[in-house]
Amino acid sequence: MIILAISNQKGGVGKTTTTQHMAAVLGAEHHSRVLAVDLDPQFNLTKAAGVDVDHLTASVYQVLVTQAATLRDVIQPTEQGYDIAPADPRLGSADIELVSAGRVNWHLALRKALATLGGSYDWVLLDCPPALGTLTVNALHAAHGVVIPVTPELWPISGMQLLFSAIQVASAEGNPGLEVLAAIPTMVRRGKPHTGMLERMQTVFEGVPIGPSVMLSDHFQSAALAGTTVIHRSPSSAAAASYRNVTEFVVRAVEARQRRPATRILVGA
Numbered sequence: 001m002i003i004l005a006i007s008n009q010k011g012g013v014g015k016t017t018t019t020q021h022m023a024a025v026l027g028a029e030h031h032s033r034v035l036a037v038d039l040d041p042q043f044n045l046t047k048a049a050g051v052d053v054d055h056l057t058a059s060v061y062q063v064l065v066t067q068a069a070t071l072r073d074v075i076q077p078t079e080q081g082y083d084i085a086p087a088d089p090r091l092g093s094a095d096i097e098l099v100s101a102g103r104v105n106w107h108l109a110l111r112k113a114l115a116t117l118g119g120s121y122d123w124v125l126l127d128c129p130p131a132l133g134t135l136t137v138n139a140l141h142a143a144h145g146v147v148i149p150v151t152p153e154l155w156p157i158s159g160m161q162l163l164f165s166a167i168q169v170a171s172a173e174g175n176p177g178l179e180v181l182a183a184i185p186t187m188v189r190r191g192k193p194h195t196g197m198l199e200r201m202q203t204v205f206e207g208v209p210i211g212p213s214v215m216l217s218d219h220f221q222s223a224a225l226a227g228t229t230v231i232h233r234s235p236s237s238a239a240a241a242s243y244r245n246v247t248e249f250v251v252r253a254v255e256a257r258q259r260r261p262a263t264r265i266l267v268g269a
């Protein structure tokens with residue numbers, strides 16, 4: 001079971017879209033067993049996966065925060081080739097509830113919950129919230145690798161350093177094998193400004209493999225409106241091909257990591 005955190009503390013950079021589309025490629029096309037875990041209180045992935053959020057009795061909130069449910073209790077199948085552990089807005093209080101309750105090892109709640117799944121899944125994709133709070137810290141302690149979707153706008157370089165620091169802390173404090181497997185340029189437009197930004201990205205992400213770009217495309221909105229993925233709705237589009245390329249890139253990065261001793265951490269300089 002390979003666990004990947006799809007993370008960037010910036011919102012609107014394509015974390016949820018990347019999680020959903022990698023899950024669809026791995027599940028619907030590679031025929032792997034895939035679980036997507038929604039860790040965002042805004043529960044965008046849960047909605048995108050087609051979960052009836054109005055009739056949700058338990059979510060990742062009960063699994064991680066109140067411990068009133070197990071992960072298996074909340075997992076649902078989707079029609080997109082993967083299973084989902086849904087989120088709900090109550091996850092928004094996780095930072096307060098997990099820490100102020102004085103819970104010992106609150107940062108390992110997700111790792112422990114995933115360990116109960118045994119060999120049920122080949123891949124687990126963690127859709128992180130746009131913050132470096134307790135939920136992202138849980139994801140970084142549970143994951144083998146991090147995938148960072150990033151839009152080629154003027155880089156908030158200090159922002160990236162914060163994420164790299166959080167990864168380094170998780171690695172130093174109990175998850176030594178954690179690696180940044182790829183930064184994925186998303187919503188890329190053709191033309192000089194974005195090309196320049198992509199070049200600058202090589203510097204900011206020094207040491208981090210830059211994956212294939214995902215171009216800005218209307219196919220993503222159309223698929224979202226239709227309640228599905230681009231992989232299902234527009235399988236022959238360039239947008240679908242780009243997430244096949246991204247998935248292939250990440251799978252190869254995982255395979256390469258498995259051949260190395262689990263002591264090296266790759267983060268930006």
Ligand SMILES: Nc1ncnc2c1ncn2[C@@H]1O[C@H](COP(=O)(O)OP(=O)(O)O)[C@@H](O)[C@H]1O
Nearest residue numbers: 011012013014015016017187214215216217220
């Ligand atoms: N390559 C793309 N082209 C066009 N729209 C995109 C693309 N990737 C994501 N989007 C849209 O951008 C918005 C933000 O993406 P999302 O994946 O929700 O970001 P995040 O999870 O980082 O907040 C969503 O409306 C999504 O449909």
Ligand SMILES: [Mg+2]
Nearest residue numbers: 015016040044
């Ligand atoms: Mg999101």
